[in-house]
Amino acid sequence: MKVVLATLNAKFIHTSLAIRLLKAYSGNEFDIDLAEYTIKDPAMNIVSDLYQRKPDVIGFSCYIWNIEETLKLVDLLKKVLPDTFIVLGGPEVSYDTEYWMKRCPNIDAIVMGDGKRPSIICCRSSLVSASCITCSAQLIARATR
């Protein structure tokens, strides 16, 4: 199973610690690619790059500086990769999860807070169906896909 952990940094000189930490935590359990872009990159370039990686799961790391651009990508990606499970995590989506789930119906799940364990549960279950994912205090998933 191919997992891509992606984020849009505010500037190209910034580096995301979160996606590296999540990859390290998962050990070798999944085939994980890291994909970093910036908020200035054209959305279609990012979508095209992610599409070519043929991911089963894409996790976006969301912060105040990238949430709007990320949501645009989620909508575009669902058009070209309808079976790809899209999960968001990070401080910007950790507190008002229902708002983000309602605002963007193409989000399959949101991980709240420190995302290490729930992101693994999410990856393990996502190919079966979102409804198999146990919703915990840290994970909210759509009941049907």
Ligand code: B12
């Ligand atoms: C380092 C840092 C920076 C650095 C670099 C950021 C970067 N990588 O690009 C610099 C100095 C550039 C910076 C700048 C800013 N920052 Co800053 N920064 C931080 C800081 C101190 C650490 C972030 C970090 O890397 N933590 C370590 C990683 C591992 O933790 P994490 O990001 O929380 O990720 C964990 C979880 O959130 C979750 N997770 C994250 N992503 C994902 C994705 C998936 C799929 C899953 C499952 C889970 C998951 O799992 C991770 C592992 O546990 C945090 C405060 C903090 N203590 O967290 C603020 C913080 C991220 N910054 C913040 C802000 C507001 C800013 C600025 C806007 C400040 C300003 N007014 O200028 C600027 C914006 C940048 C810009 N416009 O250029 C806010 C963001 C709030 C929000 N809602 O997004 C934070 C949270 C501080 C705060 N409490 O207000 N920042």
